[in-house]
Amino acid sequence: MDIRQPDTPKRPRRLHYGWIVAAVTFAALLAAAGIRSLPGVLMLPLEEEFGWSRSGISAAVSINLVLYGLMGPFAAACMERFGIRKMMIGALALLAAGLLLSTVMNALWQLNVLWGVVVGIGTSVMANVLGVTVANRWFVRRKGLVVGLLTASAATGQLLFLPLLANLSVTAGWRNAVWAAVAALCLMIPVVAKWVRNHPADMGVPPYGSDELVRPAPFAGNLFLQPLLTLRSVMKSGTFWLLAGSFFICGFTTNGLIGTHLIPACGDFGIPEVTAAGLLAFMGVFDLIGTTLSGWLSDRFDSRWLLFWYYGLRGLSLLFLPMALDMGYMELTLFSVFYGLDWIATVPPTVKLASDRFGPAKAGIVFGWIVAAHQLGAAVAAFEAGLLREWFGSYDLAFTMAGYVCMLAALMSIRIKRKLAPAA
Known part of the structure; x- marks a missing residue:
């Protein structure tokens, strides 16, 4: 619940800061979406190099999908408790670490842990719940448009990166495709740290489309x-x-x-x-x-x-x-x-x-x-x-x-x- 204060908001900027937060979130979701396209690209190379079965590799993908879905509500609660910026930085770092370690794996159980659990938890944060949280906090007007843009980045990125990563995997090896994804994630971490803010009140401005400065209530309850x-x-x-x-x-x-x-x-x-x-x-x-x-x-x-x-x-x-x-x-x-x-x-x-x-x-x-x-x-x-x-x-x-x-x-x-x- 938001607590409305009689504070006098700062004079609005020409460009509302909510659009900056939305733009950085769009870019971060786009980069994270590329991670979700990797399993389809890497399935055949992993099968050929390690001799793992198709069903064994698919098990890691299944674990990833389940965690991606089921962890979403808990990720939303953590955003309320710890803030959007910390959760985004943590998720990007977790994804980068999971991918980096996967380049030295040599057993199927390691794939299940890294791709299934670690990457699954990371992608649950960098998903649609993030876009919804950003839109609800920063926008009163144009909220639907912002949700559409951020949702599109999460889905479109997965499709757009597929041929690029597939070509890189074929021409330079699957590990190079993974390292390219890690590099993109690492580039986004300082951008998020510098530009993302948790709430309009942090900048002393009302949400876009509102004249009232709104301060968030402290998170109550168990995560x-x-x-x-x-x-x-x-x-x-x-x-x-x-x-x-x-x-x-x-x-x-x-x-x-x-x-x-x-x-x-x-x-x-x-x-x-x-x-x-x-x-x-x-x-x-x-x-x-x-x-x-x-x-x-x-x-x-x-x-x-x-x-x-x-x-x-x-x-x-x-x-x-x-x-x-x-x-x-x-x-x-x-x-x-x-x-x-x-x-x-x-x-x-x-x-x-x-x-x-x-x-x-x-x-x-x-x-x-x-x-x-x-x-x-x-x-x-x-x-x-x-x-x-x-x-x-x-x-x-x-x-x-x-x-x-x-x-x-x-x-x-x-x-x-x-x-x-x-x-x-």
Whole structure:
């Protein structure tokens, strides 16, 4: 809860400092997103060098995904307790250390510890909950736009870095690809330390779009119990289950399905890996456009109907994908543009609905649990699509099922009750 003081705020700068914090956060999320693209790049080189099984390497990725999702609410609580800047610096340093140590590993258990646990915890901080926390603290107006930009950086970076790191791994070795990622993370640490501030009150200014100087209340509660207590309280709300359920489907139909299986699906049709990675990168460019535009729209229109259209159109694109794979590059490019615009455009309206229903003070932790549902959906899709491919010899059924599941998410979205949280 924020405590409003009668302080007279400083005269606003021409450029509000919130935009500087948002810009640095965007860059940090972009760098951290590249880390999440590394497992797909390194799977074959690790298999070839160490003789590890595909399933053994995948286990580390699975641990990473689970921690990435489940640690989100606790990361949000830690941001409330220790501040955004300290958590960002700690997460970037943890990611750099985990990656650096991975270049000298020689056993599969070390991969599970470094990539699964260490990198998993680090990425849980440098994720969507960070963007939501920054937007809620620093912005009253343009909050949806900022959430869209920061969300896009986390998703787009993963797609954009994929072909770059893949090319570096092939031409210079996988360790050089890892060292390049470490260098990017280390460059961001002093930038974050210098420019990021925890709250507008630290600069003596009100949040962007407000005339009142707001001082944050001290964090109350236990860092580990508070997220669980928050979850218990919101589990009574049908809105939470509709948001979490639709976001489960979001993860099921994005990074769990397309992010994991589009490249091997292209391989079934003789499309080279580099070309398939290029399609994902192309998709990432349009994701940046689509998610940013979604944030702008969520400031102006009913977020429930935005989600209805996003999920519905994503469902149509997934139903078209099996035909696009069979037809050729032109149709796949069309799919990449259309699907890319909708890749994670669902985040800004979902954040808006969660903030409206549960209040800005709880929004970070509540959205952390919603993201956990997203990652659970991604994990289910990653396994389910691979299993269907083994059973039926193609991904057609997996893509078609995902298309129809998106239609269900669209219907769930318009059943959400738009009830504003009482003023703090």
